[in-house]
Amino acid sequence: xxxxxxxxxxxxxxxxxxxxxxxxxxxxxxxxxxxxxxxxxxxxxxxxxxxxxxxxxxxxxxxxxxxxxxxxxxxxxxxxxxxxxxxxxxxxxxxxxxxxxxxxxxxxxxxxxxxxxxxxxxxxxxxxxxxxxxxxxxxxxxxxxxxxxxxxxxxxxxxxxxxx
Numbered sequence: 001x002x003x004x005x006x007x008x009x010x011x012x013x014x015x016x017x018x019x020x021x022x023x024x025x026x027x028x029x030x031x032x033x034x035x036x037x038x039x040x041x042x043x044x045x046x047x048x049x050x051x052x053x054x055x056x057x058x059x060x061x062x063x064x065x066x067x068x069x070x071x072x073x074x075x076x077x078x079x080x081x082x083x084x085x086x087x088x089x090x091x092x093x094x095x096x097x098x099x100x101x102x103x104x105x106x107x108x109x110x111x112x113x114x115x116x117x118x119x120x121x122x123x124x125x126x127x128x129x130x131x132x133x134x135x136x137x138x139x140x141x142x143x144x145x146x147x148x149x150x151x152x153x154x155x156x157x158x159x160x161x162x163x164x
Contacts, residue, residue, distance in 0.1 A: 026116055026137030034103060034122050039133040047142040048135030049150055067150055069129035070121070070157055077102065077123045080130060083160045084121055087153060094119070108134075108149060115139075117146060119153075 032040050041056060042048045042065035051069035053062055072080045081104060088096050088106045098105035102123040109116050120133040132153075134146035 028107075028116075029118060029137070032105060032118060032120060037124070037126075039120050039122055039131055040135070042133070043135055045140040047139055047146070048133070049146045050133040050135075051129070051131045052133070067132065067147060068154075069124070069127075069131050070154060072123070072128055072130060075128070077125060077130075081121070081123055084130065084153070084157055087156045087160065088119070091153075117142075117149070119149070 029040065038055065039050060039052055042050045042053050042059060042061055044060050046061055046064050048061075049065050049067040051067055053059060053065040053067070056062065059065065070080070070084070078101065081102065085096060085099055085104055088094050088104065091108070093111060094106050094108045096104065096106045102125070104119075104121040106119040107116050108119060115136065115138060117134055117136050120131075122131045124131045132150055134150050136142045136146060
């Protein structure tokens with residue numbers, strides 16, 4: 001009986017150590033960024049959202065993945081993106097990885113299990129909006145986490161100084 005308890009405790013310790021070391025973080029996708037005026041296509045499973053989902057009307061997760069882009073305030077894309085970058089840098093668990101004049105890439109990591117989601121924001125000057133994409137690296141279901149995160153970012157962005 002003692003052996004079984006020690007074995008289970010040891011396995012739990014190994015699992016927790018693996019989780020904390022980032023075993024569940026997944027690999028950064030090699031195809032993120034903007035290609036031909038588009039962010040990466042949403043996943044075929046329920047673990048991503050994109051303001052460009054509507055560009056693929058036959059996409060199997062179109063309804064789940066579709067989310068509105070962010071508005072550019074007063075036609076000032078640079079100030080709008082800078083405001084967004086500041087919001088991302090203040091969010092717990094979010095790391096701003098890439099900051100270009102018209103594109104932001106960030107990674108959001110969960111506290112306990114260390115899952116990583118990829119967040120992208122691109123100034124679509126033609127449509128006058130900031131396109132958004134948030135996707136889990138692992139798993140087939142995100143339980144609405146990516147949508148909730150983007151909506152929290154939207155709320156903070158709309159309350160930022162640029163909109164006042």
